[in-house]
Amino acid sequence: MQIIDARSLVPKDKKGRELRKRTKKIKRIVIHHGATKQGLDGTNYLSYLSFHINNLGWSTGGYTFGINDDGSILQGYDIDVITNHVGNYNGDSLGIVLAGDFRVEEPTPEQWNALYWLLNHLKSLLGDVEIVGHSEVPGYSWKPCPSLDMNQIRRNAANYSEKEIKIEVPKQIGGVQTMSLLKRGDKSPDVKTLQENLNTLGHQSGTPDGIFGAKTEAAVKSFQRASNLTVDGIAGPQTLGKIDALLKQKNKVTAPKKESATFTLGGRKYTIQEV
Numbered sequence: 191m192q193i194i195d196a197r198s199l200v201p202k203d204k205k206g207r208e209l210r211k212r213t214k215k216i217k218r219i220v221i222h223h224g225a226t227k228q229g230l231d232g233t234n235y236l237s238y239l240s241f242h243i244n245n246l247g248w249s250t251g252g253y254t255f256g257i258n259d260d261g262s263i264l265q266g267y268d269i270d271v272i273t274n275h276v277g278n279y280n281g282d283s284l285g286i287v288l289a290g291d292f293r294v295e296e297p298t299p300e301q302w303n304a305l306y307w308l309l310n311h312l313k314s315l316l317g318d319v320e321i322v323g324h325s326e327v328p329g330y331s332w333k334p335c336p337s338l339d340m341n342q343i344r345r346n347a348a349n350y351s352e353k354e355i356k357i358e359v360p361k362q363i364g365g366v367q368t369m370s371l372l373k374r375g376d377k378s379p380d381v382k383t384l385q386e387n388l389n390t391l392g393h394q395s396g397t398p399d400g401i402f403g404a405k406t407e408a409a410v411k412s413f414q415r416a417s418n419l420t421v422d423g424i425a426g427p428q429t430l431g432k433i434d435a436l437l438k439q440k441n442k443v444t445a446p447k448k449e450s451a452t453f454t455l456g457g458r459k460y461t462i463q464e465v
């Protein structure tokens with residue numbers, strides 16, 4: 191496997207702003223999807239960067255690396271350059287985007303393979319870093335990005351070896367991330383996401399700390415009661431699915447509007463949407 195050096199192909203910032211260098215050690219690798227469907231002209235790494243720079247006026251595109259649907263891995267920025275993808279966390283986060291819209295489709299086998307290879311390659315370069323999905327970064331739990339099962343991705347990345355590729359393909363059901371059952375006594379980033387989501391939906395679980403205690407259980411029960419679900423205080427597929435559906439609805443009303451735009455690159459017309 192190899193990385194294609196795309197640094198000279200990334201559009202230049204029209205305002206000529208200097209690339210910002212990291213002053214902090216990279217703590218996490220953040221996985222995104224491009225939120226445009228595979229097979230469209232604009233569904234590739236360089237088009238996403240071009241959209242960010244030329245259409246949205248950002249000083250850099252969002253991601254250091256991109257994996258296209260044919261499994262090619264492209265690098266648009268040096269690892270020590272800060273790119274715009276997770277707000278306040280850009281300084282110590284490295285972004286990877288997979289071309290595609292995983293709310294409605296799945297990464298290709300080539301993309302999965304390239305992703306696991308790249309994650310392992312980066313871990314060997316960067317040492318101990320976390321691997322998270324965009325929606326797992328604090329403040330982004332509302333964002334359906336990358337709409338993939340991150341627990342399974344972390345497991346597969348840990349089990350990956352280039353010679354013998356055994357990959358359990360992450361499941362995705364109708365755009366809802368599959369999550370394990372969450373119940374009292376659990377401690378995990380998924381619990382934290384659940385707490386944030388319950389709070390957002392008005393069922394107060396206290397300060398999101400990733401620990402499923404009495405308050406979280408009460409909030410889950412309150413949510414289940416309000417949603418006419420079995421009231422058992424356990425967040426399983428039904429409860430998590432309902433939360434997801436309500437957040438999506440809420441999102442439509444309150445989230446900043448996603449802009450889609452058309453632009454031309456190399457004589458071709460692309461339509462893409464903000465990620």
Ligand SMILES: [Zn+2]
Nearest residue numbers: 222223324335
């Ligand atoms: Zn994202």
